[in-house]
Amino acid sequence: MTPDTPEISAQKEQLFDRLRGGGSELQPLLEGVHPADLAEWLLDITPDEGWELLQALEGAARAEVLALAEDAVRAPLLERMEPDQLTEVVRELPADDVVDLFALVDDEVTEAVLRSVDLDRAAGLRRLSSYDPESAGGVMNSELVTVSADLRIGDAIKLIKIEGEEAEETRGIFVVDEAGCPIGYLSDRQLITNSIHDEVQDVMSAPVTITSDADQEEAANLVLHYQLEELAVVDASGVLVGAIAADDAHTVWEEEASEDFHKLVGAPADQPTRQPLLRRVWTRLPLQGVTVLGGLLTAWILDRALGEHLDGDADLLRFIPIVIGLAGNVGIQSSTILVRAFATGEVERDRELSVLRAEVAVGLMIGLICGAATTLISTTVEADTMETTFAIAVGAAIAVAVTWAATLGCVVPLVCRRIGIDPAVVAGPFLITVSDISGTVLYLGVAHILLPT
């Protein structure tokens, strides 16, 4: 997240004003803004404005903004680029970032770009593109400085001075044997603190390795567990093909953790508070569909088991599992998304209201769809015993209860943050219970009002 300081907010506001005013004279405003901030601000402007912004940046900064931006915003920008503009970007970036960009453009464009960079680099980029993006090979950096064990520290330092430009992402050097297998690692700090006359084998530490086809999460966990500066990535025969640095591991780790959070509640994996409304409804609907079907099955079982005891309004009780299930799901989706977004800084203070409105709208849509589905399915299945007015009342009451749960799931974490209580603690336990009770009461109340007595 962009830090919430007055200076940075002022920079952002000024830049946005200028962009909306036609985008002239942007350069002076862009000086001193960090590419990571610009990359994030792209999320809040139109593709056309993003394009203006990109044009106003000089080469290295433009490349870096593209390397850091989310796929959803950089894809349309990359598509608008001429191959030679893209080639310029490619020249500025390390290989692993380039490969990520290639994944977003047409193969012909990639080919055109590869033909205009030098042969060695093109071969390296092709090799790197062939790894599964979720594997260790897919996140590694393949442009390394390697040395043999009997080299002196002073000569290793000279080698970095010469090759350093191509290996700008690394924080040390790997020592390899004749076959190219890693046998040691020296951090830059070790290079600095040891005598230039020492041989690297007297100073190096044992490298930790992983094969290129291993899962990226496993690689990230290794880096964290051993507190590595760089993890060696080797091919099937043990030859060094790349390295995963601590900050790459951190990025992987953050993605995987957020993904797990959102998957657990059946919400969009990536930046869920910034997705278009219908997309959010769509990704969250499968879970609700399963809940409705499961709830209807339960209602049917209850009818078989206890049907003769359930007359009049008491029949409403059969649908409580659907109400509680849906309200619980929607509420915990909203609150998990918010708690996670707070933690990663996705929801700044000025976005709170728009996030709330959007979540309530999503809840309403999900509620209407699920309520309608319940009405339709139950009148069809139990056509002979169920009255249409009753089924409609049940559906409408479900829609109200679900909307209420989404509102609650959003308001509670927001209020908690405002008054300084940890939203994560309140969001789960209390929210579910409060939403269970209030949802049930609301459902019965609404249905009761709608039903003719």
Place this chain on the structure above:
Amino acid sequence: MTPDTPEISAQKEQLFDRLRGGGSELQPLLEGVHPADLAEWLLDITPDEGWELLQALEGAARAEVLALAEDAVRAPLLERMEPDQLTEVVRELPADDVVDLFALVDDEVTEAVLRSVDLDRAAGLRRLSSYDPESAGGVMNSELVTVSADLRIGDAIKLIKIEGEEAEETRGIFVVDEAGCPIGYLSDRQLITNSIHDEVQDVMSAPVTITSDADQEEAANLVLHYQLEELAVVDASGVLVGAIAADDAHTVWEEEASEDFHKLVGAPADQPTRQPLLRRVWTRLPLQGVTVLGGLLTAWILDRALGEHLDGDADLLRFIPIVIGLAGNVGIQSSTILVRAFATGEVERDRELSVLRAEVAVGLMIGLICGAATTLISTTVEADTMETTFAIAVGAAIAVAVTWAATLGCVVPLVCRRIGIDPAVVAGPFLITVSDISGTVLYLGVAHILLPT
């Protein structure tokens, strides 16, 4: 997590055998084992065995194992140490790790140790101890190399060679003005690749700063957002007091993410699969208590609203919100704990069965307690209308449904991992629905069997 390789598993097994056989001749087995692995293995042995292991390590390794171990296992080990043994450990570790250890021993011991290290360091450690452990100051490293802007790169490198020992945790140097405020940063790599005749101010980049009282999570997010090697920590007057390196930020971030996961479902925040059984029941019980009370309130409301329609077995329906609520909670607690533990590598294959057994036991205990509470409270509150046999049947049926949900919440992720499906996707959505339906049916079935017809 310790990587799951045959060599490391063999090392671990051999070491454990030797420890259980009395702990003689440990040294040869400990060579080549990484302190991070030893720190983790401490979780699986008794404090006495841990003590033997620690005694067999040489000074630097012992200090590092203690720095990396969980508080729960290192606290009893630190308590057994004599002050001069602890002083040795303190000499080996960077200040931020020392302060974490001090938090676990008596104040008198800390004082004794501080008296035996040199004056400067003692003053630094006292200062560092005064920061809130959850703040940027609490996780920063205070032993830095700083230079003035007009120093030449060559001289900066000499300074690191001299002071490097005390600043072993840093990956670069901060440039400060006369007041001590940070005005620039140079990574070790920049020091290596630039000419030794350049002045640092020609090469340095702008530092990113945070105040020492800021939240550690905010600091970690800044490091991630700007992909920093080190974040400058300043006091209220802007003077540099420490730095947070990328790997420290990563550790903070991992802790906070896992905490959020577990808090969301009301489970223990830290290593939940390794806590003692009763402790787990205890930490997870508050959420269930709220659910039972909320469910009873709902049941009471339903009785007021629809009581006259509910005769015989149909009265069981009033308690479905409790069943679904409890089963859902317990199931999602179990599955979240497992999904998270898979991601961080806390549950290796050889621990699967013991984790399953423990989760089922926890589920059974929670089920029995909540079932009994439901029986007791509802017979008390509705003393005039509810028969005791009915209330007991409800309670027993709740216990069965909850145990079932815990089993399901554990078996499903384990099976998913075995057959190669992402447990996070299945654990949330499907599990809740399956547990809602099967829990309800099981509850009705069990209650029906127990009730006299």
